Amino acid sequence: MAPRTTGSVLIVTEADDLHGDALASTLRKHHGLNAIRLDMRDFPRENGTFRLGSDGTYRSLSHVLGLDGATSVWWRRPHPCGVPGSARTEDDSYRQAECDGFLQGLLWSIPALWVNDPGADRTANRKIVQLETAYRAGFAVPETLVTNDAHEARAFIESRPGPVVFKRTGTVRGAFTETRIVTPADLDRLPTIRNSPTIFQDYIQAECDLRIVWVDGIEWAVRIDSQSGVGRVDSRLDTAVAFTPDRLPASVSKSMTTLMGALGLAFGVLDLRVGLDGEFYFLEVNPQGQFAYLEIKTGMPIFESLANLLVLGDGTVTS
Template sequence: MSGFRRGPARRDSVLIVCDTGDPHAAAVATMVEQVHGLEVIRFDPSTYPRAYGSFRVDRLGTARAMSRAVGLDRARSVWWRPATPSRSALMPGIDSDFEPDACDSFLEGMLWSIPAHWVNDPGADRTASRRIVQWETAVRAGLRVPETLVTNDPDEARSFTESRPGPVVFKRDGTRRGSCPQARIVTREDFARMSDIRRCPAAFQDYVQSECELRVVWVDGVEWTVRVDAPPGVQRLVDRPAVEVSFSATTLPASVSKSLATLMGALGLGFGVLDLRVGLDGEYYFLEVDPRGRFDHLVTATGLPMFRSIADLLADDEMVTGR
């Protein structure tokens, strides 16, 4: 590691904290470099502690150094999108003194202390990733949320599911990507396995028969809205590669846009990918928001300048005011 570089910080770089293979980071980095002429630092938290890192406080102030992310103190903004939750690399059998909690505490503390504009602030990101918080906030923001129960009580879950007039969607709750199965319709066979939720709470939600689904990529007040249509009869719970799905750019009613702005402001999010559903009754239903959501397939399908929008936000001089 080259050590600390002291002196007045030139806020001439953008830091993107992400998985190494994140295609969103690569596309936004290209925009920041080519359009705005700023350096981009990309850092994957899973490379630590293989990478060396240090934080120092002295009479000159503070300084950070990381062997695989040179120039942290020059970052004017940070796009925070590591894997959920952020964990440093596991090194079994390499170092008996390796402590994941200590490594995470150092790495997160060093990164989160950078006085830059954050998209999103890690504290807000962590809180907003809880869907119960999202649903409570969405209701207060004036959005319609399908009737939902989250529980680890099998009797309560069975009673709720049997009482609903239509299909009910089942999904395990959680924050770690890949740990929870995709949403699906509850079937009669599921009732026999309902006791499994004692060990892991699950969400049960009315399945909204819909005209279409909407994905809204929110970038600090700018909403890029994409309509998602599937063939008749397809249960549109997720974008399934095996199903022929069409995407088209669209806009939201002013009242829905206003509620989304209230929601994102209350959650403290400058970026997020929201899932909405337009019911057969014409209502707009809020399902969830992912503070680190993927949207590269939406860019490919529609050509909307989402990557440029994020790059402009990260490069904005007026946003460099500290956290």
């Protein structure tokens, strides 16, 4: 891939996001660039303008300098605009929609390299889309049911030969919820899924878990010794176990390339589980996933790889 012309990098995320801070620092260190930061919740408290005329287009936000100079965008942690509430719900809904539509249009119209494309990012965040696409890409996927029907859920759980785990669909950012094995007490609470569709899956007895940061074809794979600690069901629960750099079998890499291409993602954080049968099971991909702790644990230059992608169009790290 030919190197891109160096320009500004726009990071769209929360003002206090550790990952945004780390990428900004990496861009300064390795490319001499000061990133443009934007927390979408600052609008409409700040002014925004889009203008189109015979001499082209112009975009501005009163608190963001150089917006039109951005040549790449990390769509890291976008938020709805911070529209203040009023006494009328219908007015609030209208103003929220108008502000979100304006700011999204202002940003999405920037002719830049997007990591990730906002439309692809939104679609790929849907767990059902991920699971179907991973299956078609050749991944082994645990037997799965996603439903809000308590009778369907109970029938699925009782039909499986081993334990079943449950987890939320995860399309809205919120408080952390762990993946858990269904217990007899949980069966009595199944009617509560009516208003909260839930994922039920076969529990995979594991050798280990893998978390892979995908940077446009480059795999930063980390083996997590999850079965030696308290995170045997959900590896996110224990960061005290061993984290070591790893390499994926060629067949798994091929499935991952197919998956990410079909989802239209240049970046993502994937979770795989290596079963006792030696199979690599797909669990999920998060286009906005956490990975700073993986770099801290292993020393792998993941942020440098991402910075290279945003500046040069190629995430390869040569040093």
